[in-house]
Amino acid sequence: MSIDTEWALRVSEATSDFTKSDRLILSFITSHPQDAAFLPLKGLTEKTGTSKPTVIEFYKKLGYSSFKEFLNGLRNFYEHHIDSYRASAAIFKKINGTGELISALVETEVRSITRIKDYISEDDLMFISKSILGSKRVFIFGPGTGYYPAHFLFQRLKRYRIDIHLIGDDIQHTAEYLFPVCTGDLVLIFNYLPEPDIIEKVMKYCKDEGASIVLITGSIYLSLAPYPDRVIYVKRGEIGFKNSMAVPMAFANLILLSVELTGGEKVSGYLKNLEEKRDEYKLLFS
Incomplete structure (x- = not known):
């Protein structure tokens, strides 16, 4: 453990x-x-x-x-x-100058990312990548700071011809974003909110519509327990240092690489074809 x-x-x-x-x-x-x-x-x-x-x-x-x-x-x-004020106070008690700040930041982020191997299992990673490749469509939701890894995957999974959709966190249009979700779909959720209300509502809707749900979170809430098919804890930062999204972003990239590995030649073929299309239609910024 x-x-x-x-x-x-x-x-x-x-x-x-x-x-x-x-x-x-x-x-x-x-x-x-x-x-x-x-x-x-x-x-x-x-x-x-x-x-x-x-x-x-x-x-x-x-x-x-x-x-x-x-x-x-x-x-x-x-x-x-740990709130930003308290984290800042702790940092600047120990650090004098930007040189020390750079070293402390790098050391903290490296420690945090290294811990991924301690709490992410091979089974978790295979479950996500096989679910992405085997689902009819993938919907991804990341309100607040969860938007960064969510949007990263939303952009990059298109390379593998995944039918992927980003659920916006504009509460006025949540119903429209969720309405297409149905049986056979996968919903990936990145949760780094202090209050889980919107996460619970989205998951309940998706569960009732028959979709599979993977919750990637840094917190545990009993109210969310009935809904996801898999919960994966991906934490941020350390006590006494400001948080970044380095670890969730690293995990999002890990998902991407796992999908490539699991997809084998079929996924590799999509990537090769994508690069050919870029070159053929000059779809690059110069």
């Missing part, structure tokens, strides 16, 4: 045993991880309207032996939620 995804796996396994109080605690944590990650035990009881024994029982259900261990697990999982 990777330390980065340990929290999510523990919560998933214990969900069926949660009481109403347990759900209150988890709801506060998922809505305010940047606060919960630094609260003392007494502070967490006050914020959730529960008691010290209730919080202790909650973290023991998750398999943690102490509150300190529980907080460490929470921080490791929710580190990408």
Whole structure:
């Protein structure tokens, strides 16, 4: 079990045993991880309207032996939620000048990207690439910062003659974006929102219409659990450093390469034909 995804796996396994109080605690944590990650035990009881024994029982259900261990697990999982102000303050306490900033940034991003191999399995990658290649159409949704990996895949998967559609996050037209979704389609969702309401609505619609769903997320929300066929945790950043989308973007590129590898000669043929068309019709900017 990777330390980065340990929290999510523990919560998933214990969900069926949660009481109403347990759900209150988890709801506060998922809505305010940047606060919960630094609260003392007494502070967490006050914020959730529960008691010290209730919080202790909650973290023991998750398999943690102490509150300190529980907080460490929470921080490791929710580190990408630490707010910008707090992250900036932490950075500039340790760094003097842009030279140190460049080194710290590179080291942090490299560590974060390297951890992909710890929490993304070969099975996860094969599931996504085979689903993309085997579905009638692919719909991709990435509200907020999730737009960057979503749009990247939307552009690049066209190279393989994938019938792909980008679901916009303009709430006035969400119904129009979703209306074509039906059985045989795949819906890929990148979720990096602090509140999951729109994600839940989109997934419920797609599930009701018979589509398969893959959720790529940095957070765990119990309300989303009934909908996706596969959940893949792809986190951002580290506590004490500002977040970027380097890891989700690297994962999007990994999906792209996996589709090429899985598609074999057929996909390679599409790429070759694309380059021939570029040359034939001079479809390049000079």
